[in-house]
Amino acid sequence: MIAHVRRLTALAALCSLGAAALTACGGAERGAPAEPTTAVRPTGSPSPSGPPTLAPGPAGLAPVFKNGPRDHGKTVALTFDADMTADQGPRAAGGERFDNPQLIDTLRRLKVPSTVFMTGRWAEEYPDQAKAIGTDPLFEVANHSYSHHAFTSRCYGLPAVAPEKMRADVERAFTAFRKAGITHPAPYFRFPGGCYDRAALRRVAPAGVTAVQWDVVSGDAFATDADAVAQEVLRGVKPGSVVVLHCTRSAAPATERAIRTVVPELRERGYRFVQVSELIGASAGRN
Incomplete structure (x- = not known):
């Protein structure tokens, strides 16, 4: 119990770093609405045969997806947030690495x-890597905002996007993807910090995106103990789980090593790795 409290305290301190905070700092849903129905609709997809999205939530809010069905086989989606905030250019110019090519290679x-949930700013900083990821069928690239600023007024110290600019921030990221050569990003959006409320869901809905959260927090943000990260994932995974991890070398240095433990162990347990789009597709018609 004491160790758990210490861990939560340390996590809170890390999340207070503001613009550098990563989504695994809590994944809070500020005033989140009830789960929407999960009928698949084509809007938001790059083409009629593109990735499935969910039906709009109540009052036209963007739908929210957290995990796939528990009774549809032992599938699990590993998701990686490629975080870089709009104001971190000087840090990148000074040598800080927000990418993690070794993780992608693994x-x-x-x-x-x-x-891979990518910020537009990350795609601008690493266009060659963004294109290589976005054109590799092993990966699907989804939207993590352009700026990695918060979409609620309080989100672990992140600067907030003005409500009237939320849709534009999402669409600016898609524009950055296209400029980098990612022609078919998935119509999915992950809120920075995992923080959203009804107002934010209403603002991003016209962008045609499904908001994607998670049900397993890896704890890889700022972690240096790869075994601890791996065990956190292995303890949490259930059929249909969505795991949040990071593709950011400077702020999640243990992730690649943890993956080398997680993947063979979950395969030994009978799990099959899938992209988020497959889980959303498997959820069609379920409440």
Whole structure:
């Protein structure tokens, strides 16, 4: 119990770093509405045969997806947030690395289908890597905002996007993807910090996105103990789980090593790795 409290205290301190905070700092849903129905609709997809999205939530709010069905086989989606905030250019120019090519290489070597939630600013900083990820069928690229600023007034110290600019921030990220050569990003959106409320869901709905959360927090943000990260994932995964991890070398240095433990162990347990789109598709028609 004491160790758990200490861990929560340390996590809260890390999340207070503001613009550098990563989504695994809590994944809070500020005033989140009831779960919407999960009928698939084509809007928001790049083409009629593109990735499935969910039906709009109540009052036209963007739908929210957290995990796939528990009774549809032992599938799990590993998701990686490629975080870089709009104001971190000077840090990148000074040598800080917000990418993690070794992690991507490991996922390729292990043949792990994955979903990368990328900020537009990350795609601008690493356009060659963004294109390589976005054109590799092993991965699907989804939207993590342009700026990695918060979509609620309080979200672990992140600066907030003005409500009237929320849709534009999402669409600016898609524009950055296209400029980098990612022609078919998935119509999914992950709120920075995992923080959203009804107002935010209403603002991003016209962008045609499904908001994607998670049900397993890896704890890889700022972690240096790869075994601890791996055990956190292995303890939490259930059929249909969505796991949040990070593709940010400077702020999640243990992730690649943890993946080398997680992947073979989950496969030994009978799990199959899938992209988020497959879980959303499997959820069609379920409440």
